[in-house]
Amino acid sequence: MSDYLQVSTATETREVGVRIAKGAVAARLAASGQVIGPVTSVFWHHGAQGSGEEWQVLLYTTAERYPQLERFVLDEHPWTNPQISAVPIVQGSTEYLEWLSRSVEGAEA
Numbered sequence: 001m002s003d004y005l006q007v008s009t010a011t012e013t014r015e016v017g018v019r020i021a022k023g024a025v026a027a028r029l030a031a032s033g034q035v036i037g038p039v040t041s042v043f044w045h046h047g048a049q050g051s052g053e054e055w056q057v058l059l060y061t062t063a064e065r066y067p068q069l070e071r072f073v074l075d076e077h078p079w080t081n082p083q084i085s086a087v088p089i090v091q092g093s094t095e096y097l098e099w100l101s102r103s104v105e106g107a108e109a
Helices: 014-026 066-076 094-105
Strands: 004-011 032-045 048-062 085-088
Touching (some): 004 014, 014 032
Antiparallel strands (some): 004 048, 004 085, 032 048
């Protein structure tokens, strides 16, 4: 398993995405975050297919910090069942990955 993760969620507005990203970084649950959008999402919801405009939030963290980051996103997200998923970062520059680790550990980044 990778020690590093890219965690994603989606929000209805840019403002909510930025608030979640800023909060996760401030709490040292993520080293950085990006809010991208708007993007078009197509999904199933309450038994019907839907689509809508959303903002994608990407957060970069360690596997060790993932459980706390997931809890934070669930607590801060306005939706009752937001999409939260993580994919491993299987390669990256040594300097970047060391910075990521230091950032979530609270060490001088």
